[in-house]
Amino acid sequence: MTDPIQLTADLIRCPSVTPEEGGALTLLESLLADAGFECDRVDRGAVSNLFARWGPKGHDRSFGFNGHTDVVPVGDESAWTKPPFAGEIHGGTLYGRGATDMKSGVAAFASAAIDFVRKTPPDGAIILAITGDEEGDAVDGTTALLDYMQAQSEQMSACIVGEPTCPDMMGEMMKIGRRxxxxxxxxxxxxxxxxxxxxxxxxxxxxxxxxxxxxxxxxxxxxxxxxxxxxxxxxxxxxxxxxxxxxxxxxxxxxxxxxxxxxxxxxxxxxxxxxxxxxxxxxxxxxxxxxxxxxESFLTPPGPLSDLVARAVEAETGLRPELSTTGGTSDARFIKDHCPVVEFGLVGRTMHQVDECVAVDQILQLKAIYTRILTEYFS
The missing domain is CATH 3.30.70.360 (Alpha-Beta Plaits)
Structure with missing residues (x-):
């Protein structure tokens, strides 16, 4: 089994302050390729991006995940009580820049996808579209990946963006649109x-x-x-x-x-x-x-995708997530023109803050939720 906590810590140790790749996508590419994913680096300009697919190209059941490994600057490093790029665990909490936003989300869906295809190879495809330009200008990140997919006739049937979406408790909110x-x-x-x-x-x-x-x-x-x-x-x-x-x-x-x-x-x-x-x-x-x-404003109307995610979240957390459109922007604003998209991830209370951190049990919960989503989608 792929450990999402260890993978999150390893990704935190990659100093990928936007637009620097910092070794994060290289690490993920190696891990995914070893699991049988076809991987392509879709770098554009000064930005590094990774496209990975397991299963046949162009399958009409192609479930996608999107996320980013770039992080915002640490600010005054002397204000941190834990080193921002050490990925240290203290008292069940993992510290570091990107712990919440959103290396934990990437680690959760990557580890869920790897273990899923190894244990239960699905009839269809799983696509991971991971960018290094979400915290920056977002010009050469997910948009570059979508341009590449169009040129290569790659298609996601549905997609989850793994951004932190829960205000206070794991499972309380998912995003079905953005202003x-x-x-x-x-x-x-x-x-x-x-x-x-x-x-x-x-x-x-x-x-x-x-x-x-x-x-x-x-x-x-x-x-x-x-x-x-x-x-x-x-x-x-x-x-x-x-x-x-x-x-x-x-x-x-x-x-x-x-x-x-x-x-x-x-x-x-x-x-x-x-x-x-x-x-x-x-x-x-x-x-x-x-x-x-x-x-632009967009909405994925409540329906099969949001219901699928909500069932998985409720099964793992006991909470039925609120369908929300609050908050700022995310890369879902680009994906909505490609396929139905929703966002679900961890509690985001410490994102972009000094001593950014995440409870390790939340990372395990998130992997379990993503695994349950894949299991039901391909069942």
Missing amino acids: GSMTAWFEVTGVQGHSAYPHRAKNPVPAMARLMDRLASHQLDKGTDHFDASTLAVVTMDTGNPATNVIPAQCTGAVNIRFNDLHTGAGLSDWLTDEARLVAEEFGVNIRTRIKISG
Whole structure:
């Protein structure tokens, strides 16, 4: 049997701070190849990715797992009470960067898949798509793997993303969708002048304040059946002006929007651009707008895949997981165009924190859940 705890510790010892591979994918490739998986490195740009398949190519029953081995930086290493890349176990808890997000998830589904095909070779295929670019720009990670799969006529029938999804207790929540995410940056340009003679200047600051207030005061919606209300947060306003007797020429600001399935990135972009135009006309200034859409809202409707995962989770934990769309973005936003996808993983309370850690019994539970899912799917 493949030990998911030891594999998690071994992966933690690979310093794979995004986009560095750090040896993590090399370790997994060797392990999976020894178990009979066909493995291909799908590296693109500075990013390393791994595609692994057991079973026939193009089978109509091809169950997939997706995850990432890259991790966020450790920050102030002196603040850690345990070495961030040592993978040490203390009192039943495994410590290290990536312990929760999400080397434990990768170790759980890799070990479950390896043991499953060795014990009960399925009628179908199991695909593991593992990236090194989830914590970074996510441009050359899972998207590169999906591009490769399309070019090679590889297909997943369904997929689980092994991100940590449970807020406090193992088994309490799974994700069946995610809100969309976008950021808009505004640059207001007026005319610099002396603060004692404001009529000789065009102050960009009141224009920016008006724009931010209009955006933040607008109710985007009241939520939908599976999503909370969309939110807009003002995240910065700045002039870079240290002088109190100078009206600055420019002011910058930005907002971040998390939106549900009532909206699209394009529709919200049009609204933001129109609001900026109205304020520019009102104040006689110029407003330049730049928008980045990180991901669209999506939903995998409750059905066979979510039911399958929920049954396995309840059997192993005693909890029926809540079907949720909360949180930030994940690589499921790319996979949803390829096949039905849900997310289920560990308790994520310490992800990205100092002394990131995971209870070792949770790793064993997660492997058991993934094994049960594979057993029922191929039965």
